[in-house]
Amino acid sequence: MHFTSESGPDGVAQRRFTVDGVPGVLWLPEGSEPGGLPLVLLAHGGGQHKTARGVVERARRCVTRYGCAAVALDAPGHGERKRSAQDERFATEIGELLAAGRPISAWVTRHTAALAERAVPEWRAVLDALEAAGEGFGPVGYWGLSLGSVVGIPLVAAERRIAAAVFGLTGRTAPTEEAGRVGVPLRFLLQWDDELVPREAALALFGELGSREKTLHANSGGHTAVPDSELASSERFLCRHLRSGAGS
């Protein structure tokens, strides 16, 4: 694990790294070491990447408002990563479907599920590498919507180091045991008029999540119209939960 360090204008240090060829970024309060800090795993949505504007702004808020660290990775086929033949085929096919005005949700579901199978072990390897590098963190939380939840639900189901989560903008697509194995406190965001995720599928997925402490927040509007206040509230929920030591 090799870090390069950068600093922003607001007291947030940004360190780039790679783990097994997966590029990532770690954000920390400038001049501090991560020892004991709560850590937020920030996943991006489909077509975005680890330093997309929304991801970077969220990471900086986690640091400056809540004193947490944050880490983001490029998902398979995203950002700096090479696209596989499968990724290229998907991009071509989805373009053709969109051009023909045909529904894309079945394609998205199939592709993102395959992508999640690759992404889950990558996140676990990064947690291992951070520990091995002596960057001992406090409680770990996961924040990811849409593709970020398709990856995050099996990750949180499998990974005992994650103590709280924010999910949303995705739905139940097939019978799965993974949602039921999620047991951590969580917030789930739903867009009432989501053009990509059927409302019933999203509600069914929320119902299947195994956590005793879970809250659904639904707002009017489409897939990309989550209100800023709702995003800010989800960050506060996650960071305060980690800060309160509930995850330790």
Next chain:
Amino acid sequence: MHFTSESGPDGVAQRRFTVDGVPGVLWLPEGSEPGGLPLVLLAHGGGQHKTARGVVERARRCVTRYGCAAVALDAPGHGERKRSAQDERFATEIGELLAAGRPISAWVTRHTAALAERAVPEWRAVLDALEAAGEGFGPVGYWGLSLGSVVGIPLVAAERRIAAAVFGLTGRTAPTEEAGRVGVPLRFLLQWDDELVPREAALALFGELGSREKTLHANSGGHTAVPDSELASSERFLCRHLRSGAGS
């Protein structure tokens, strides 16, 4: 409109009044006059009353945390009010149904709809009386769950003086135009495992509410298990909305 004044230990003045025979309570910061203060209409749930513990605690938080005034009334057949023959019949019948282990939701629906028809003009008369008494308030909000929403939805649909609302713990029972005529920013609370309100009916009602700015918050648990943090958050939403002047 005749007030009697009482003061609590925490700087909150509590004034009892009656309007057209309906008894109510007004809470204010001690020593202040209501002029310009945001006003929260606090409705109680079925079987409760204007000074039930939850109502009084909520009123005091509206005053002490947010500098709002709050007012509560006894709903028809509740609290200090005489029960009508219809109220008595309902109480008897619901007891018999419960004793027989039979479903009560149809009875509850029928009774609360009739009760709302009586309660809506009472709330409007109290707003008129407060204005006529020279108690000019700032923006007005409505907070009411369960029975409080059965009353509140037609009230907010009809009453232009109300600028924001908290509803929940009720569902769509029959086609109605009232929900669609609600246009104010609102928060809607739903209990995922509500034993009195079918989930689909609550979701359908939320979908029908005409407000552009509306948010559903759903938590695990039954009808009476709304988390304290969710109740506190709903008070914050309502009072901050009124305070921000969005309702003026």
